[in-house]
Amino acid sequence: MTLSEKIKAFRKAKGWTQRDLAKFSGVSVESIKRYETKSVNITEASIKKIANALGAKIQDFYNDNMSVNMSANMSVNMSPICRQSGDNLSVNRKNLKKSQNEIHINIKDDTVYVPFFKDGAVSAGFGSQDFGNDCDFLPFKKQDLRLMFGAHSTAHIGVIPCIGNSMQPTIEEGELIVFQCDGSQNEGAIYVIRFEGELFVKRLKKRPLQLVSDNKDYEPIEPQADQELEIIGRVIGSYSINSKRF
Incomplete structure (x- = not known):
């Protein structure tokens, strides 16, 4: 050959x-x-x-x-996240699961590459438009994911930037949110949520159903039965990268 x-x-x-x-x-x-x-x-x-x-x-x-x-590494498949129209990629729970089932690149056995939805900012304020977006891949050591974010599994993890200040002081504007699609709906936990076509990061309150901000200047969002709501993944941590460009 x-x-x-x-x-x-x-x-x-x-x-x-x-x-x-x-x-x-x-x-x-x-x-x-x-x-x-x-x-x-x-x-x-x-x-x-x-x-x-x-x-x-x-x-x-x-x-x-x-x-x-x-081939030694061919059993570890890195595939583009579930393709929609053209080459656009979309942040949603189904696509994240599909991508992360296949996205562990074992260039080194202790390294995983996590999809970074750099153009699909999750809003921590009034919501950002949910649009098809491209992504990069950020290398993480498995041990770092465990130590930094308590991630005992590396499956279904994504990173997305946060805009807005409604989750301050817990999550600062501009930080990178690390979230995991673990199928949970824990009372009081922070989630990346699609609501009426927009992406938010909010605390989940179940009785009554509310999307709650940590910043008390923001009123809770109260989804109604006829409104679309999807829990994308649970936020397991956030971090910031301070850099200067000249």
């Missing part, structure tokens, strides 16, 4: 398009097309990017005895 054939076989084993591979590897889609169809020179840097994106070892691409289905 040629190098071109191996790249194509690995990609198809993931269920990816060439555009998917380009997105997650950082290699242009034009280059991916050339690599898969022509005997062209490929730099080691490009091979490393492609291997990392596919969750494979770089040696797999040079081992003629390699079987795609038996």
